[in-house]
Structures are given as structure tokens and as C-alpha cells.
Amino acid sequence: MIQQGLIQQGVLADSLRQSIIDGEFAPGSKLSEAMLSERFEVSRNTVREAFRVLAEQGLLDHAPHRGVSVAAPTIGDVIDIYRARRTIECTVLRECEPEHPAVQRMRDALAESERWLPKEEWQLVGSANMAFHVAIIDLADSPRLARTYRNLAAELRLVFLEIDDPRALHEPFVRRNRIVLDALLSKGPAAAADALEEYLIQSERLVLGAFARMGRG
């Protein structure tokens, strides 16, 4: 007997998560139980269970008796997200095995981003960029680190949504990803990790600058 129709709460959580990541619900906007219950045609209880899951992942803020809203990362959050990324991602890369199969996935993701770059398909460039970094984490073969990283990445998506200048956000970093991969292949993990740290520092700087210009504290 095949396990079919997954549980609705799980589907809803995934679906809602995707909607949020796609920017369908703006960061900071309030999500009422009744509204989602109607839109997704499920009961309030089911909505609430999905809320708990996404809140635990950091995508939603839950204020007692005030409801949940899409997380709206502050500058402090951005700093923290990048700190966590550097801690995990650079260490994984520095200690990786260069023959690991995930390296091929890094290649593929990078090729994908370079393919969309000249066509200025920034959304697709961004997705491929993200796949590149997820592949780096997969070098560690650690489900727990991967899960943590996916949550960080989702939060970062919210940050990018608010900046809304996809070219500035993604264009400069394809080249930097190339540097990271080439360093890994020709000079080894340590050099690649150094290049990655450069990348992350630059990326953080860009995001923080944009935030500051937006007057978001």
C-alpha cells in the first residue's frame, strides 16, 4: 500500500511557506486565521497548526492574542542571519571533502545562474545562487545543519523581498560564486572558505546598506 495524500496541515504549512517566500504576503503583514482558513479552505485549527510550524521556523511572528504576522527582519536580524551563515557555511566548506558529490551540484547551480545572468532573469539567478549555497551545506551530509540553513535562507528571502532591487542583489554574486568554486577545485577547501567569507561579508554589506537607505531599523 502506497502512502498517498499527505496530511493537510503539512501541505498547508508548505504552501503557506512558499507563498510567503514568493512575496505573496508582505513581510510584516498580518495573517488572520479566518482569512487563511477561507483562502485555503481549511479549518481554523488546521491553520493554527501550520502557524506553529512556520513560527518555529522563524518565518512567522506569533504575538499572543494579537495573531501572527510574516516576519519582518530588522537590521539586527540581518546581522544575525549572516553571522549564522558565516559560522555554518564557511566551516562546512573549510572542512569539506572536495570529491564530495555535492560539488557537482555546486557546478550545476553555478552554471544555471551564469546561464540566466545575461538574460537578466534575476529571479532565476537568485534561485540558482541559493541552490549553490545549499549545495555547499550539503557537503557536510548533515540533515540538521541543512535544516537550520534552509530556515536561515527562507528568512533571508524575506529580507531580499523588501529590498526589491534584484539586480543589485544577485548580479554581483554570480562572479563571486565562481571564485568560490574555482578556489575549491584548484586551491582546496581552505581557500574556498576564505573566498566564501568574502562573499558573505560583501553580501551582508550590500543588504545592510540597502536597509539603511530604506530607513528600516
Added chain:
Amino acid sequence: MIQQGLIQQGVLADSLRQSIIDGEFAPGSKLSEAMLSERFEVSRNTVREAFRVLAEQGLLDHAPHRGVSVAAPTIGDVIDIYRARRTIECTVLRECEPEHPAVQRMRDALAESERWLPKEEWQLVGSANMAFHVAIIDLADSPRLARTYRNLAAELRLVFLEIDDPRALHEPFVRRNRIVLDALLSKGPAAAADALEEYLIQSERLVLGAFARMGRG
């Protein structure tokens, strides 16, 4: 107006989490909604919401239509937990600021563990040990890393529960914590991180050995 009586679901999640960590529900044991609903005198809905939170934290396993059970980490999980710990904890320590206030908390926790050591209060030694390592993570001032680490620590508690030889589990590591702290104070973060890595490798070895002897795969 003061924010008082926290929401029941949150209280239940915390309470249940503590019960699990205290070993009140054995790893692998099934938790039925009806049973908890009765024991904690809350509705099934509330129980289910708490389940979602704890499952997301990795403390509960949720099998669709089969209910939730307390996580029962396998050898593979133990390896992953330690891998994640080394990745995060060692990096944080290596890059820390030795004047950080959390260093005092490391001192205090270590003193506490050394205080209970001769009295063979292994439970208390273990708690102080854990506080020591949480303090290390706090060196990074990163809420996200701290949250991730707390989840890892909770899962590890489940592992320790199953081994049930608290002396072997905690006694050798007070001395190693001392080495880590002394290294940090006299030789700096890099040396301390090296000592910590030693610690984690030894701890993992001990746990894996115990698991193997128990025939748990």
C-alpha cells in the same frame, strides 16, 4: 497593563519539553493525544499545537496517522548531532572575543560542575556541563545559533537518557571543560577551540561506544 498568563499552548509545549528532557517519557515511547489531553487537562487541539512545535524542534517524531513519539536518536543521529555541534560550537569559540561577558558564565558553570563532581551528583554535574557549553554559544551573541544549539542539546539529552550511566557520561568531561576554559584564558580562542574539538570528539566516541554496546543501530 502587564502581560501575564502566557498562552496555554506555549506553557504546554514548554512543560512537555521539560518532561521529555527529564526522561518522564522514554525516547521512542508513543504520546497519544488523548492521554496528554487528559494528563495536562487541555483539549486535543492544544495538545496537537504543542506537538507541532516540539516536532519542529526535533524532540518529537510525527508519523502521519500514527501519532507522535518521543524522538529516539539512532547512531546516525548521534553522529549528526555531534557534527553540527562541532561545526557551530568550535567555530563560535575560535572566533570569540575573550573579554565577552559570557566568559564569566562559562567560569560560573564550570565552578558549579566542579562543585558537584566530588559529591557524585551526576545530574547536577550534567546540567552545569550543559550550561558551560550554552555559554560558549552565547559568545557569538547570535539568537539563531543559540536556538539551534538548544535544540541540539535537547536531542542530546535524549541520547544521554538512554545510556543511563551518568557518571561515565559527565565525570570525564568536567576536566576537559576546565582545559577549554584555561586554554581560552591563557592561550586564546584558537587553542580553546582545539581543546573543545578534542572534547567533542571524545564525548562522541563515548556515546557511540555505549550505543554500540547496547546494540542500538
Added chain:
DNA sequence: TGGGGTCAGATTGTTCTACAACTTTGTTTC
């Protein structure tokens, strides 16, 4: 004996209704 198949019972997944607790909003009053 043992391998399947079937059925009843139990548990989970979900919906619905109801209501208490709390927040928010709007209005009145000073």
C-alpha cells in the same frame, strides 16, 4: 503450522460550534 484476508476497534486528521480572554477601535467625557 503459517500466510493472507477481513473486520472491528482505536487513534489520528479535520471540521464545526461555542465561548472566554484579550486587543483594538471608536466614542464619550472631562
Added chain:
DNA sequence: GAAACAAAGTTGTAGAACAATCTGACCCCA
């Protein structure tokens, strides 16, 4: 305008109900 109050809306929780699924006991038949 600020404080006080009332009304309306939302969240938090309970509880009943039922469909979907799992579990285990039982039976049948090689």
C-alpha cells in the same frame, strides 16, 4: 487633547462529531 469607557473583532481553548487511517485479533485455507 488625554483618560475612561463601551463595542466590535480576533485569538485561545474546549468539546463534539465524523472521515481516514492504522492496528490487531480472528478466521480461513492451503
